[in-house]
Amino acid sequence: MPTPAPSATEPTSPAPDIAVRLRGIGKRFPGVIANDDINIDVRRGTIHAIVGENGAGKSTLMKILYGVQPPDSGTIEINGQQVSLHSPADAIKVGVGMVFQHFMLADNLTVLENVVLGAEKRHGIGAKARAEIQRISDAYGLGIEPDRLVEDLGVGARQRVEILKVLYRGAQIVILDEPTAVLVPHEVDELFGNLRELKNEGLSVIFISHKLDEVLSVADEITVIRRGTTVKTVDPAGVTARQLAELMVGSELPSPSTEASTVTDHVLLSVEDLSLPNPGGRPLLEDISFKIHRGEILGIAGVEGNGQAELVESIMGMRPGATGRIELDGTDLSDRSTGQRREAGVGYIPEDRHRHGLLLDSPLWENRILGHQTRPPGVRHGLIHRGAAREDTQRIITEYDVRTPGPDVLARALSGGNQQKLIVGREMSSDPILLIAGHPTRGVDVGAQAAIWDHIKRARREGLAVLLISADLDELIGLSDRIEVILRGRLVGSFDPDDVTPEQLGSAMTGAGAPA
Amino acid sequence: MIGRLTRLMLAISTPVLALVAAFAITSLVLLAAGDPVLDVWDQILSVPETRNLANIIDNATVLYLSGIAVAVGFRMNLFNIGVDGQYRVAAFTAAVVAGEAWLPGYLNTALAIVCAMAVGAIWAGIAGVLRAARGVSEVISTIMLNAIATGLVAYLLRQVAVREEGSNQIGTKQIPEGSRIPNIGLGDGTSSVYGFIIIAAVVGFAFWFVLNRTRFGFDLRATGQSTTAAVASGISVKRMTVTAMLISGAIAGLVGLPILFGDSYTYGSTFQSGLGFAGIAIALLGRNNPIGIALGALLFAYLDEQSNPLQILVGVSPDIVAITQGVIVLTVVISYEIVRRYRQRLEQQQVARALESERGEASNDKAEEVPA
Numbered sequence: 001m002p003t004p005a006p007s008a009t010e011p012t013s014p015a016p017d018i019a020v021r022l023r024g025i026g027k028r029f030p031g032v033i034a035n036d037d038i039n040i041d042v043r044r045g046t047i048h049a050i051v052g053e054n055g056a057g058k059s060t061l062m063k064i065l066y067g068v069q070p071p072d073s074g075t076i077e078i079n080g081q082q083v084s085l086h087s088p089a090d091a092i093k094v095g096v097g098m099v100f101q102h103f104m105l106a107d108n109l110t111v112l113e114n115v116v117l118g119a120e121k122r123h124g125i126g127a128k129a130r131a132e133i134q135r136i137s138d139a140y141g142l143g144i145e146p147d148r149l150v151e152d153l154g155v156g157a158r159q160r161v162e163i164l165k166v167l168y169r170g171a172q173i174v175i176l177d178e179p180t181a182v183l184v185p186h187e188v189d190e191l192f193g194n195l196r197e198l199k200n201e202g203l204s205v206i207f208i209s210h211k212l213d214e215v216l217s218v219a220d221e222i223t224v225i226r227r228g229t230t231v232k233t234v235d236p237a238g239v240t241a242r243q244l245a246e247l248m249v250g251s252e253l254p255s256p257s258t259e260a261s262t263v264t265d266h267v268l269l270s271v272e273d274l275s276l277p278n279p280g281g282r283p284l285l286e287d288i289s290f291k292i293h294r295g296e297i298l299g300i301a302g303v304e305g306n307g308q309a310e311l312v313e314s315i316m317g318m319r320p321g322a323t324g325r326i327e328l329d330g331t332d333l334s335d336r337s338t339g340q341r342r343e344a345g346v347g348y349i350p351e352d353r354h355r356h357g358l359l360l361d362s363p364l365w366e367n368r369i370l371g372h373q374t375r376p377p378g379v380r381h382g383l384i385h386r387g388a389a390r391e392d393t394q395r396i397i398t399e400y401d402v403r404t405p406g407p408d409v410l411a412r413a414l415s416g417g418n419q420q421k422l423i424v425g426r427e428m429s430s431d432p433i434l435l436i437a438g439h440p441t442r443g444v445d446v447g448a449q450a451a452i453w454d455h456i457k458r459a460r461r462e463g464l465a466v467l468l469i470s471a472d473l474d475e476l477i478g479l480s481d482r483i484e485v486i487l488r489g490r491l492v493g494s495f496d497p498d499d500v501t502p503e504q505l506g507s508a509m510t511g512a513g514a515p516a
Numbered sequence: 517m518i519g520r521l522t523r524l525m526l527a528i529s530t531p532v533l534a535l536v537a538a539f540a541i542t543s544l545v546l547l548a549a550g551d552p553v554l555d556v557w558d559q560i561l562s563v564p565e566t567r568n569l570a571n572i573i574d575n576a577t578v579l580y581l582s583g584i585a586v587a588v589g590f591r592m593n594l595f596n597i598g599v600d601g602q603y604r605v606a607a608f609t610a611a612v613v614a615g616e617a618w619l620p621g622y623l624n625t626a627l628a629i630v631c632a633m634a635v636g637a638i639w640a641g642i643a644g645v646l647r648a649a650r651g652v653s654e655v656i657s658t659i660m661l662n663a664i665a666t667g668l669v670a671y672l673l674r675q676v677a678v679r680e681e682g683s684n685q686i687g688t689k690q691i692p693e694g695s696r697i698p699n700i701g702l703g704d705g706t707s708s709v710y711g712f713i714i715i716a717a718v719v720g721f722a723f724w725f726v727l728n729r730t731r732f733g734f735d736l737r738a739t740g741q742s743t744t745a746a747v748a749s750g751i752s753v754k755r756m757t758v759t760a761m762l763i764s765g766a767i768a769g770l771v772g773l774p775i776l777f778g779d780s781y782t783y784g785s786t787f788q789s790g791l792g793f794a795g796i797a798i799a800l801l802g803r804n805n806p807i808g809i810a811l812g813a814l815l816f817a818y819l820d821e822q823s824n825p826l827q828i829l830v831g832v833s834p835d836i837v838a839i840t841q842g843v844i845v846l847t848v849v850i851s852y853e854i855v856r857r858y859r860q861r862l863e864q865q866q867v868a869r870a871l872e873s874e875r876g877e878a879s880n881d882k883a884e885e886v887p888a
Contacts, residue, residue, distance in 0.1 A: 316748070318747055318748065337750065337752060338747065338748070338749075338750040338751075339749075339750025339751065339752070340750075341750075342749075342750045343750075348748065350748055355742065355744040356744050356745055356747075356748035357745065357748065358742075358745060359738055359741045359742055359745055360741075360742070361741060362737075362738075362741065366734070369734060370738060370745065370749045371748070371749035371750060373731050373734060373735060373749065373750070373751070374750075379731045379734070382730055382731045382732065383729055383730055383731065384728070384729050384730060384731065384733075404867060404870075405866070405867060405870040409863065409867055410860070410863055412860065412864075413863045413866075413867040
């Protein structure tokens, strides 16, 4: 049963059961409005989800609520009291705590030490603190052992430590920023169990996500944010995931599904016994072998940090320690440099476009040359051809719908989706035969996502071999012709995307289930 | 994409603002010390005579080469503090080679210059190889190589030196007249500047051309901006590190040569030192741009020359300009950073505006976006 979002003009009478009331929150950054007239009421003892696309302004809003950034306009009321938060310390003082997407824990310290770090004044650092941690852990069913080293804990346990840290500091309102992004399905269920415990004890949970099924299963109320403003607050019982998604996007949804198979017998990429030793540790990659054919997309599924990045970088020749054989269309690339592999016809969309894909402080036309320094049109006979590079950048801007005033803009000035479209366009230049795409739609908006999916499908139709790494299982299942699961640096199972569910993939990714 | 006019205005206003700020701070220092502020500026800002002008240009030539040598490293995020040692080892080598005069006339000059560049390159290359192979910070290794250079040159000078007639100073053999580089007259009959200035200009042009127009320069700048992106694009960062240090060292090898071939004709114990450190300041001042470095070198040389008579005329130590020079570097670095951020914001706003007017898509500074 959708209820209309409260408007800013409404008088703000302190309702007894409202833990957090945001009214008319606005925040501008250079060139963009991150938040505009945000109005949210979070009731005490509920899980309130805030959903929206990447970049809709959720994270900015939460930073405002946690005192990291001041709002340009609007008011924040906590338990009926108007507050102004200038730092996270202020937020903690009024009972607001935040669990960030990226954990902030010291691996070489114990849970106890991590929890008391910075909060030594509350219960000291000794037995009293240990007792308090145990009490909180038991009260909310977190199952935390205070004396274990954080480095020995799994991702789910680390997250619980983060939650405990927040509770230890006296938070009554807990914000979780995309908490499920790093978890596999069964860990997500555990987390939701913990969150329900918190709720039952009278705490308020603000849960930020863009995964709608999860939100629908755990939240008591859902507020949708689009383009920096609150669109609607809805009751999860009354909406479907699709309706929510359409509220988020404001239009019809794209889907990643591929067309008829274009897979051929012709092997383009053949990887044999690829290993990457790790001095003093478990190998980062171990005996990885696979083949990708002309017109085939091979998807690699795995929990982040299980060797995906290393696999891609080894194929690209960026990991000097890698052993094994890599053949591209019959040519042995094993001893070639990254530059030579690129010349041999490898297009590379790196997973971290800011670190590996772009020169942020260079104009787009120079970024067009990056990775193609040995090839026309940007470079001829060792000399830079600015005119030709600009012209070809203009072609990419047009063909790949990069939203920019022109090729002389610095890459930094573009939005993430447009940066990514530029990279895709660049890597598809000079006729590659293999495209390696690492998380190609991570952090891009829905419009760009659909466009990038289209480009990957087109690459497949045109007979490229595509290696697709993604954390988005729907994307993998929708695009791939075959999915391999990677776990602790080894390929542990091969799946046909036509008859695999995200749950099956999820359990293979954690090593819980036997490969199909 | 900022308009040409805005860009030009920003480019001009930055150094002007920095200079004004530096002069103001120097004035405060003078005031605090109870020195006559106006008299000092009156002397420093007076129009130099032709004789002084020649000195300024000569000094600037030397400083320019030093600045370019440092700038090559800077463009790749390498901090070559060792230009000071590199140019002394190189100038000494050139002096020995030219003094021995194995070849006649200008062939001898050319050989000496090549040897100087090679020795400078090798001296800097040691730091480059250590960095590429063992990850040793070039800051540390070049500083240590400076110390080694000082000792090495002093020792070798004793081995090969001849005592100048009627003097206690020792130096290498005088370069024969036919191998010296003639000075260029300034038209008043007495004042002249180093002929080496032409070589310096060629070096400046080559620096610009290689960096901005060649693939090698692109690779170098790309590596300087982002090592990770460079690696992913297929650049061998280790090779670039060594090459950049070799080039930086080769140019550093030229720094002492205008003096050697145009003035002293011998490398002695009193050969000018400290030029490499001035080069760091000048490269910063000139923002690693060949024209900017030329202006920076001229400014430093001008301040040095104009401050010389301060002691006699107004009773203030000429070292006051060292304060000015230091403050200039700081204010320039600060004001460029401010302007860079301002430009970046301006550009982001313009991109956002251009896109808004076209269709609704915007970006924020965290590279996230709002769905179209």
